[in-house]
Amino acid sequence: MYQLFFNLIFRRMDPEKAHHLAFRWIRLAARTPVLRTFVAAALAPRYKELRIEALGRRMHGPFGLAAGFDKNAVAIDGMTMLGFDHVEIGTVTAQPQPGNPKKRLFRLVPDRALINRMGFNNDGSASVAARLAARNPVFPTTVGVNIGKTKIVPEEEAVADYVTSTERLARHADYLVVNVSSPNTPGLRNLQAVEHLRPLLTAVREAADRTVTDRRVPLLVKIAPDLADADIDAVADLALELGLDGIIATNTTIARDGLGLTSDPALTAETGGLSGAPVKARSLEVLRRLYARVGDRITLVGVGGIENAEDAWQRILAGATLVQGYSAFIYEGPFWCRALHKGLAARLDNSPYATLAEAVGASAREETAA
Ligand SMILES: Cc1cc2nc3c(=O)[nH]c(=O)nc-3n(C[C@H](O)[C@H](O)[C@H](O)COP(=O)(O)O)c2cc1C
Numbered sequence: 022m023y024q025l026f027f028n029l030i031f032r033r034m035d036p037e038k039a040h041h042l043a044f045r046w047i048r049l050a051a052r053t054p055v056l057r058t059f060v061a062a063a064l065a066p067r068y069k070e071l072r073i074e075a076l077g078r079r080m081h082g083p084f085g086l087a088a089g090f091d092k093n094a095v096a097i098d099g100m101t102m103l104g105f106d107h108v109e110i111g112t113v114t115a116q117p118q119p120g121n122p123k124k125r126l127f128r129l130v131p132d133r134a135l136i137n138r139m140g141f142n143n144d145g146s147a148s149v150a151a152r153l154a155a156r157n158p159v160f161p162t163t164v165g166v167n168i169g170k171t172k173i174v175p176e177e178e179a180v181a182d183y184v185t186s187t188e189r190l191a192r193h194a195d196y197l198v199v200n201v202s203s204p205n206t207p208g209l210r211n212l213q214a215v216e217h218l219r220p221l222l223t224a225v226r227e228a229a230d231r232t233v234t235d236r237r238v239p240l241l242v243k244i245a246p247d248l249a250d251a252d253i254d255a256v257a258d259l260a261l262e263l264g265l266d267g268i269i270a271t272n273t274t275i276a277r278d279g280l281g282l283t284s285d286p287a288l289t290a291e292t293g294g295l296s297g298a299p300v301k302a303r304s305l306e307v308l309r310r311l312y313a314r315v316g317d318r319i320t321l322v323g324v325g326g327i328e329n330a331e332d333a334w335q336r337i338l339a340g341a342t343l344v345q346g347y348s349a350f351i352y353e354g355p356f357w358c359r360a361l362h363k364g365l366a367a368r369l370d371n372s373p374y375a376t377l378a379e380a381v382g383a384s385a386r387e388e389t390a391a
Pocket residue numbers: 087088089090092111112126135137139141167200203243271272273296297298300324325326327345346347348349
């Protein structure tokens with residue numbers, strides 16, 4: 022049904038326009054009292070066995086909306102209504118910015134992928150903080166806040182820029198993410214190098230502790246799939262050293278491996294970050310590498326090319342306590358979370374593990390034992 026709708030309507034529209042249209046419908050439905058109850062009941066049935074505790078929060082399940090879909094925190098209720106177990110808003114920057122010129126989002130339909138060079142278009146951390154402060158949730162959930170660097174701020178002033186956003190946003194965040202991995206802000210990914218990342222994460226941690234004194238806001242870092250293996254290890258070691266709460270792996274890739282089905286080579290040549298099915302293998306590999314290094318000491322969040330319950334299950338077995346998705350939502354539509362939860366619950370029921378938490382990292386542990 023959604024496939025037909027996608028092919029007839031969305032596929033013929035500019036991808037960014039289609040996004041805004043779908044977004045408007047979701048927000049409208051979430052604002053309409055009887056409708057939203059009906060939609061949530063249909064699309065977000067809860068499974069007791071999928072409940073999980075992570076980052077100091079009890080969640081209905083492990084599957085969240087990845088950053089970038091709701092950049093300005095305007096549709097948290099709507100996305101929860103559709104079944105996501107947590108919503109990561111952002112990336113938010115200290116200053117509002119328009120992002121890159123359009124067109125900046127491309128669908129590679131046969132490859133079940135997207136390329137984007139949005140460039141952190143967002144309202145800025147002051148506006149987003151005010152919106153979060155005024156929020157009166159209909160569907161309570163876990164809200165992650167993902168922050169990044171304002172484009173016009175030079176790299177030498179990056180730390181201050183992140184600190185400004187932290188001071189404004191930390192109190193509204195169930196967890197905070199330092200994004201240093203988007204390919205569309207020049208120089209941003211250089212911040213993943215440990216010599217830059219250490220002072221950045223230390224300053225953000227201090228700013229969060231300074232502004233939020235009644236609890237400890239969990240802090241995570243989001244990394245790119247394009248990091249060399251040695252750099253992944255270095256980030257993992259740094260995360261342990263600094264007492265970080267988690268690592269999100271991964272963002273989009275600048276590589277173009279795994280493509281080939283798309284009919285239009287002009288599309289694959291577009292600059293930007295590639296997401297969806299082609300990033301699946303590398304994201305899983307990065308996750309496995311991280312889990313081998315940090316084990317259960319840090320919460321790992323698996324994202325990149327998750328399309329169905331099996332993909333999510335494989336990430337959990339590989340060490341992810343939480344999983345997230347974005348691109349497949351465009352192709353699978355509003356029934357995506359429902360199908361994914363159902364499949365995940367079935368996999369858990371048929372597994373030797375009593376709880377989802379027990380399944381986290383199980384395949385990695387088995388490999389070590391063998
Ligand atoms: C259009 C688009 C915009 C995105 N914007 C952000 C962003 O602002 N911040 C961020 O951390 N990740 C962003 N991402 C990356 C996603 O959060 C996710 O890490 C990546 O797409 C891989 O997951 P997927 O294959 O399920 O899409 C964006 C992805 C897409 C497709």
